[in-house]
Amino acid sequence: MNVPVKKVKQYVGTILFRLVSTIYEHIGKDAPVQNAKSKVLGQTQYCADMQSYRMLYAKLIRSTVAHACITRIDTSAAEAMPGIVAVLTSRNTPAIHYDRGRCMSDTWACDQETIFTDHVRYIGDRIGAVVADTPEAALAACAAVEVEYAPFPAAFTVEQTLQEHPPIHDTHTVYTCHPLIYHENDNKPEGIHISTIAELQRTTHLAMEPHAAKAIYDAGSGCLTVHTPCQSVFGIRSTLNQVFGLPMNLIRVVKTPMGGSFGCKQETILEPIAAACAIAVKGAVLLELTREEVISNTILRHNGTIAVNSIFSPSGKCLSMNLDCTLDAGAYQTVSPFYSETICQKSGKVYAIPNMECKAKSVCTNTSVNGSYRSWGSAESATALEFHMDSAARRLGMDPITLRLMNIHNAGDLNYLTGMPLGNIHFHACLEQGAAAFNWPERRKQAELGKTGRYRLGVGMALGSHTSGAYPGRSDLASVVLKMQEDGSLIATVCYHDHGCGTGTALKKIAAETLRMEEERISFEEGDTNVSLHDYGCYASRTIYVTGRAVQLAALRMMDKVKSMAALLLEVDSNELEYKDGKVFVTAAPERFVTYGQASMYALRHMEQSLTVVVDYAAHANPGVPAAHFAQVLVDTYTGLVKVEKYLAIHDIGKAINPAMCRAQIGGAVQNGIGIALYEEVRIHPKTGRLLTTGLSRYNWINAMDMPKIEVMLIEENEPGGPFGAKSIGEAALVPVVPAIVNAVNHALHTSLCRLPLNPMRILSALSED
């Protein structure tokens, strides 16, 4: 496959033109995350660091049985132990069913969880909590709680549930989604049949910060406050309001600095428990999980299967495709129905296939709960589809990239499954420029030469896309308050939830660039339900495209206000003014100026107003963010170990607000994806339901020694609806990684493996079958 040299030169020319024509002070410049200094000093207070006077500690009492009802629970011995302040169970906490995935009160969900349960549904399920003056005392008391169970039949695999129908839930033990169907016409296509199955494994997000929540109940004011590393302060508040019956004005949820999420901190898990403890003791309670509890009791990435059957023409055009996704939800459905539905929806984002049918179901088992993971289905969909496309390419004797080029969507196309516009997408550019930079044809040829001997080279690629918000699935509203202080500095109230990826810095840059003032004189505080305007949360990679756009619009309105004050002060018309470096000056006579501070003080003193802007902004578009990843691997056929030697990631990002952090995000995503493809697996015993991966000593990931260098290319074609043209990157970065590695390994070994992870055992087993 040859990339025309003229095209590459044209593109380079376009970049140079853009560089010359748009010089930004802040946008496109590398910057550290906003609290980097505090972090290197060890001063950043994560939730578990927030010690306070007379704070108490909670520990969970958890089921030792996979599926049972509790016939007797005796907490008297625990209560009598020194330092114990309270013991909570289902008997003394609200019995209201709620859903951890809910981010607004009126959303439908399966609502299968209660704070604590008498019907335990997996080993580790929450029976109660002990609150004590030290964590050690709480832990000791947990062990003294006596529990008797009457077991129910249990199922530990999807197949078991579907065959044996264990009574896990009254409704929605199995949730079947409405199929998504698109047929361009009534013709029945004929051609070459391709059939693949991607088998996905459970993994843990491995965010470095274990989950924690600190709740404070002030009996005097009746106010409940919960500090938590989370992605939706208002979502959590809506559940606390539902469960405890406190009005929302008396519930305050504050986001703490987050030590990584990748999806594991986006659901309401610990907050109702911590709140129940705080209300019981009328004080402050910290609930902090161990790593084993994080693996067992929070969220795991879904295990399941995605079967893809398609018909291709001999020339490589995909004529029809059926996708059938079955996910293991674990013990509670939570977000799994929506997650499996979303995998179907996202399967229409990359390829323009004239006939598509997508089915999905999520099935409960008596195992740890599966749920949100970075890219919410885009990565799972890409794993299945990209493995499938490579299988088709092999079958048809075509180059994998040539096959993709024949089937990808163009800019302006619709997702056939949902009817929604895909936006200003550049799949062609990602493929062509990425392939050229990676030297695709030469590397493939080189790899195909050495198919004997101990070490086998493989070269693979994968495409992917994702969202820049949640429109039109929901009203994608972001609300911003900007308050200019009397010295011209700015306080911005924006309900954002930084995962540690520097969205705060990016929002600051957007504000600073628009207002033409120093970044240091702008403060952004994260989500706090008492301070922020309502926001449904940090999901779907919306923070830059939607919230950032709201910040940009608010900043433009602020400038109008500042200029109107300056106009009065300088006795000219607003349109005779320019602004730069925190000053507003007369264009024709720049020595005549006022500072933003002077304008602000003038407003307060003489105009009986403050310089405050409130903006509600709703996105009415949701551009896709195509990406292509290319990998070269070396497989050791003696050990089954795979070394990723070379890696290139090209992303259609719109505009990189902070390029260094975009590269870091891509880097972290590639690390995670290599892990999912080759090493990571949370294992649960299929006969007993016991968690076998009880800690990191039983988990494998890729570390500093084995990480390859990653070449990153960013296509910045400026998306019109995004702030300074930006779309999204945080989740898109993960989407193509797993299939790029899988395709490379299969290229090396002439295999068709997609049972993840492709660990040494599986690779050696496949080789021995040859």
Add this chain to the structure above:
Amino acid sequence: MMKDIRFILNRTSVRLTCPPERRMLDLLRNDLHLTGTKEGCGEGECGACTILVNGEAVHACLMMAGQADGTEITTIEGLMKDSELHPLQQAFIDHIAVSCGFCTPGMILASKALLDHLPNPTEQQVREALAGNICRCSNYEEIIAAVLDAARQLRKESKCR
């Protein structure tokens, strides 16, 4: 059973009484209120709890308080001197090597242990030294660049003395 324990912590003498089997991590965080050292896994796999004990990188989650007796211990709080960031801390900021920051204290101290023993490491040696510290947010490139840059700074400083 309680034991009298004395050690130097961040250049200051500490004397306290506690059960000798108490985890050093809990002593630092809960008793001395130094929360810069983090708990990530509790079994010495992630490196988030890395501290320096007599100049060696040690997992505080695997160390007992009794073992601190008579030692010199440095935590992340002890790196800054006279309000000046340690070159490693400055390099981590300058090279955009900090994302969520949870691994950062452990990563910086593991790097310091390396540079104190090996002032002119290769990239490969830096990767080896940091193999026990997980950064889940990045691909380590920026961290490695920061460590190599700090190494250069420290070599320059030691030449000037």
